[in-house]
Amino acid sequence: MTIGTLFIVSAPSGAGKTSLLKALVETEDRVKVSISHTTRPKRPGEVDGVDYHFLDTAAFEQMVEAGAFLEHAEVFGNFYGTSEAGIRDQLAAGNDVILEIDWQGAQQVRKRIPDTVSVFILPPTPEALRQRLGSRGQDSEAVISRRLAEAREEMSHFAEYDFIVVNDLFEQALGEVRSIITSRRLSQAIQAKRLQGRLRSLLA
Numbered sequence: 001m002t003i004g005t006l007f008i009v010s011a012p013s014g015a016g017k018t019s020l021l022k023a024l025v026e027t028e029d030r031v032k033v034s035i036s037h038t039t040r041p042k043r044p045g046e047v048d049g050v051d052y053h054f055l056d057t058a059a060f061e062q063m064v065e066a067g068a069f070l071e072h073a074e075v076f077g078n079f080y081g082t083s084e085a086g087i088r089d090q091l092a093a094g095n096d097v098i099l100e101i102d103w104q105g106a107q108q109v110r111k112r113i114p115d116t117v118s119v120f121i122l123p124p125t126p127e128a129l130r131q132r133l134g135s136r137g138q139d140s141e142a143v144i145s146r147r148l149a150e151a152r153e154e155m156s157h158f159a160e161y162d163f164i165v166v167n168d169l170f171e172q173a174l175g176e177v178r179s180i181i182t183s184r185r186l187s188q189a190i191q192a193k194r195l196q197g198r199l200r201s202l203l204a
Contacts, residue, residue: 003193004091005184006113008099008106008161008178011121011134012151015130016167020121021098024181030088031181037063038076053083063092071101071108084112096181104158117184119177120161120162123151124168 011017025031039051039060047134050052060079064091072081077110082099087145090097109116133139133147158164163180184190192199 001189003183004093004095004097005116005190006087006091006109006116007181007184008094008109008116008118008131009098009100009121010102010106010118010154010161011156011167012123013131013147013155014129014151014174015121016170016173017100017121017134019170020174020177023098023100024177028181029180030095031093031098033100034082036085037069037083038078042082053122056113070099070112071105073102073105077098082109087113096185103154103160103173106160117163117180118161119163119180120158121173122155122166124166128168147204148163 009017009021020023021033023125025033035051036054037055037060039055040052042048042052044052046052057079060072063081063083064072068083068085069081070084070087072079074080078157080104082101085174087097087099099111100107106118110118129151130144130148133151134144139147165173165176165180
C-alpha cells in the first residue's frame with residue numbers, strides 16, 4: 001500500500017505561497033491541497049467542496065467537540081479547520097497532501113502527525129514584501145504597517161520548519177518546493193513501503 005506524506009506550507013502574507021501551490025498542483029501528480037472547513041460566508045464564485053467546506057458555527061463546534069480537526073483556529077471572527085479524516089483518507093490513497101496553514105496550526109498538526117514535513121516560504125527582501133502587501137493600491141499606510149508586523153511575527157517562527165524556500169524568482173522557488181516533495185518520495189521510509197515486492201525479490 002502506498003502512503004502519502006503530509007506537507008505543511010506556511011508563509012507570511014505577500015510571500016506568494018498561494019501562487020506557488022497553485023502552480024505545483026497543476027504540474028505535480030499525486031499532490032493535493034487540503035480543503036479547509038470554514039464558517040465564513042461564501043464569496044462570489046466560490047464553490048462548496050472546492051474552495052472550502054462551508055458550514056455554520058454550530059456544525060463547526062460539533063466537529064471540534066468530536067475531535068474531528070487536525071487543527072482549527074478563529075481568524076477575524078470566522079472559524080477554520082482541517083478535517084483529520086479527510087487528510088488521512090487522502091494519504092492512504094497514496095496522495096501527498098499540502099496544508100496551507102500558519103505557524104500555530106502547524107504546531108497543532110505536528111502533535112497529531114509527527115512525521116509531517118514542513119516548508120516555510122520567505123519573501124526575498126523587506127522591500128519586496130512591502131511592495132507586495134501594498135500592491136492593491138487601496139490600503140492605507142497604517143493597514144500596510146499592520147500587515148508587515150503580522151508578517152514579521154509569522155516569519156519569526158521559521159526555525160520550527162524543516163525547509164525554507166525564498167520566493168524571489170518564481171520558477172526557481174517552484175522547482176525547490178517540487179524538489180522537497182521528490183526527495184521525500186525517494187526517502188528510505190517511503191521507498192521501503194512502495195517497493196516491498198521488488199525488495200523481497202531482490203533479496204531472496
